[in-house]
Amino acid sequence: VYELTHNNKTVSLKTINAVQQMTLYPELIASVLYQASGSEEVIEPVYFYIGIVFGLQGIYVTALFVTSWVMSGTWLAGMLTVAWFIINRTDTTRIDYSIPSRENWALPYFACQVAALTGYLKKNLNCSAEKFCYLLVSASTYTFMMMWEYSHYLLFVQAVSLFLLDSFALAQSEKVHEVYKIYMFSLFLGYLLQFENAALLVSPLLSLVAALMLSKYLQMNVKKGTFMSRLLKIMYVYLVLTVTLTLNLLLKMFVPHKENEHLLKFLEIKLGLNTTNGEPLKETVKLEDGRIGERPEIVYHVIHTILLGSLAMCLEGKSLIIQCLYNFAE
Template sequence: PPVELRQRKKPKSSENKESAKEEKISDIPIPERAPKHVLFQRFAKIFIGCLAAVTSGMMYALYLSAYHERKFWFSNRQELEREITFQGDSAIYYSYYKDMLKAPSFERGVYELTHNNKTVSLKTINAVQQMSLYPELIASVLYQATGSNEIIEPVYFYIGIVFGLQGIYVTALFVTSWLMSGTWLAGMLTVAWFIINRVDTTRIEYSIPLRENWALPYFACQIAALTGYLKSNLNTYGERFCYLLMSASTYTFMMMWEYSHYLLFLQAISLFLLDIFSVEQSDKVYEVYKIYIFSLFLGYLLQFENPALLVSPLLSLVAALMLAKCLQLNVKKGSFVAKIIKVINFYLVCTLTITLNIIMKNFTMNWLLCQESLQAPSQDFFLRLTQSSLLPFYILVLIICFLSMLQVIFRRINGKSLKETVTLEDGRIGERPEIIYHVIHTILLGSLAMVIEGLKYIWIPYVCMLAAFGVCSPELWMTLFKWLRLRTVHPILLALILSMAVPTIIGLSLWKEFFPRLMTELMELQEFYDPDTVELMTWIKRQAPVAAVFAGSPQLMGAIKLCTGWMVTSLPLYNDDDLLKRNEN
């Protein structure tokens, strides 16, 4: 049969696109799967690190429990003698936990706390809002819902939760240092420095119910999640997990402590500077800003429309930056100086004229400056940090990271592009966004801690984490060797050796010097003996008139409220202007 030639039909546009996509996909090189032994090494490293982190947290919680028992001899004390160990505002918090357990129902207990007229004379207060009593509400619910009232006494259940949170605190610091350095050895060194310097890292030994002891573990979890979220080489699933953990911990932190939004304000400034320096995609930073706004809005609703959140510097800063993005103020365009001037000017107009005025008008500064925690740190503070070798290594790490960060900024000013992935050979630790964030944040916290000693309990855990990360990070040593132009020894090999040898030597020296002291403290039996206060509380219970109202120091008023339930004239609280004036008078 004759062969017939026909004109070829043109394929449809959709078919062309599909074929083009297939060709493009075929052109993309498929990444080879890692060998089995490499996958096994990664899994073993992660497993050992997670096991070490959890074990460190559990051991620290058990250590706190044992030390508390040895110091106060809690198990052999009567209820009144136990309650006297809670001093000042700690006594107030625990007294409301007792009130919740005595209430006929949870709803009735919450109502009595929100319309409380049995604590301060001639004053009805919303104790849940003013004192952030959400930890006590949660603890009372857990105690009754789990049936623990048949197993354990209320005071042991309460302090057990706080000690458990401290274990989570240490675990979060461990993970943060591990994420930054890439080795769980940094986490071990972080925990060691934290425990050795516990006089300056926590007040858990003296004031268990303090709000910071409930809140800072969640803040540490938030920082760990933020550290992972800012990493450049994070996959999609890891990024989502970090974002969800950061959202939950930010909101919980804000609910647990009335001063939490000030710490988040410092964090927002650090992220703002990170965005200004253009070392990280602004999308991630603005996603964190959305978490702040959502947490503030939800906290405002659930904290009985707390006005402090609406006038907080955090909301003013984040709202101004979000508005600047929505209005497309070309913040990212122009010279480096123009960027800073535009944003700072916009922020000053929106915030400083409003928030600082309100804060200064409602603050009884003269009385607060008399408090020990609001004074400058003493020389003994720096001596203790130096003796434990923490301060020298922290200064070394901070200087190297800060200079490397400045180097990156000047490169950006000169128009040089940054590498998407920084390798060990580059020796540019300042190009990593999470490192720059932590450097800025620790400088802000440290500057405030030099003025207000009470902030050292927030700053020193940060110091432990950053110093441990630095000495265990090969990138930090490689950055230093790049500056020194080391030629005699291979710099990469020397950096890897030092990142293992230096923390090992530090750990052995800390073990030799401080471990016997810790064991001696656990073996030494102590006793909290205050017969005068016990006698006073006993007299009030037996002989004081029912309508009596007691006046005295704020610390004594907290003990009277807890041990006797009688009304007082003032409370050791700093967030109520009327109570501050009563204390000052």
């Protein structure tokens, strides 16, 4: 470990912390498991490493199955989710050609976190199951943050979703704020154990969670059903967004960091807050060369997205809109 944290062989005439710079936490965990399990005389290190990664993919698929089952109430939805994951594995995972990729280590923990969070947010949950889901959310959130340097961006999108669910009274406010505390604790612990990673301090997740916790007391008087309460809901959303942006800008001004700004731009485009020239470079070349017909998978992706997207909107969108209008009217 000392040689990795004081590495002077990778970069000429410079000593770097390879664990921090290359996010080698998965490899450290794998090496500890390899030595602790006494596998030195049984299997070679590379095959042990590959076995762990493929085992995590099994956990990934299992977590997706559980999530769909909990959300729908039937195991058939879980089987369909697993089937579509396997059929579209070229889009859902890169394990076929990039085993050491960080996402192959991180996404299984994120899937476990989503499954546990789905169960935790359910109503009429018994005390034991609620505690188990809470502990699993805490452990998987922190582990996910340690495994992937971009994890806090995914958690930021998740936090925005929870914020919207709470704003429209579609989730229990107390549980949502407990999840915010998990985010905060994971960021703090990750900052300490990742050699004071400044990217976590200037992350949008920290700014959003801090703003939500500061604005918590205003939300307590929002869900009354009167016109004033509806106006307060709008003011609450505006306040959270304003405080989030202000905190993030202040932190970036005073905290030295090397943040991945391109990921923030990607999120802005996905959320409709920014635009691009319209077409990725790779696809533009294909269109200009006239060889788009040589890639039938593009037609499959278009049909797949339109049909399944329309079906999902028809089945879930109507009930969600009705529930939102009902809660807003109250």
